Amino acid sequence: GESVGLHLPTLSVQEGDNSIINCAYSNSASDYFIWYKQESGKGPQFIIDIRSNMDKRQGQRVTVLLNKTVKHLSLQIAATQPGDSAVYFCAELSGGYQKVTFGTGTKLQVIP
Amino acid sequence: DTAVSQTPKYLVTQMGNDKSIKCEQNLGHDTMYWYKQDSKKFLKIMFSYNNKELIINETVPNRFSPKSPDKAHLNLHINSLELGDSAVYFCASSQGQAAQYFGPGTRLTVL
Structure with a gap:
């Protein structure tokens, strides 16, 4: 079946450094992608999204890159802060956005 | 002014029981999950x-x-609970083809 992402990996980053979280997706028909942040004990929170007609989108301290050729999505966080520590999920949407698939997540640990 | 709320936050119950989790959103969204x-x-x-349609x-x-x-409420009823149903259940809502807003989750533990 189709899948998004890998088994839950952990990324440890020094405070102030940049973080890059990666996600692989397998459904080439997906046309909308979202990154979510989930802090411990809370629900996922929207960070940034990108549609398939774009390859880069920037927000405040975050950038999402989409490479449709290799079906790869990445989230870059600039000047990582302790408050960025969380599990990050990518999600892909297709079928008129009726089909939503989440990746397995990446745990980001920020070292003060 | 919680956007998406769920109750209860924690639910501990025995196998075979029936339970419900409630969800409400005050964002005016058309779609709930x-x-x-x-x-x-x-x-x-x-x-x-x-809009209330599956x-x-x-x-x-x-x-x-x-x-x-x-359209502001989507409740989840579970019959004959099994051990494998233990998980965290999240409600979410969105307006059309847009990102979803998630509730805080309900941690269900089946004993």
């Missing part, structure tokens, strides 16, 4: 409703029955 998150943090969509029903046992009395 239920997700299940397992112990490995994997999130899987269960149901999606648009539009997504993933492979979920029919012991799970969503009910949408109006």
Whole structure:
């Protein structure tokens, strides 16, 4: 079946450094992608999204890159802060956005 | 002014019981969802409703029955609870083809 992402990996980053979280997706028909942040004990929170007609989108301290050729999505966080520590999920949407698939997540640990 | 709220936050029950989780959103969104998150943090969509009409029903046992009395509410009723139903259940909502707002989750533990 189709899948998004890998088994839950952990990324440890020094405070102030940049973080890059990666996600692989397998459904080439997906046309909308979202990154979510989930802090411990809370629900996922929207960070940034990108549609398939774009390859880069920037927000405040975050950038999402989409490479449709290799079906790869990445989230870059600039000047990582302790408050960025969380599990990050990518999600892909297709079928008129009726089909939503989440990746397995990446745990980001920020070292003060 | 919570956007998406769920009750209860924690639910501990015995196998075989029937339980319900309630969800309400005050965002005026048309679409609501239920997700299940397992112990490995994997999130899987269960149901999606648009204007009280079911539009997504993933492979979920029919012991799970969503009910949408109006577009601001999507409740989840679970019959004959099993050990494998233990998980965190998230409600979410969105306006059309846009990102979803998630509730705080309900941690269900079946003993």
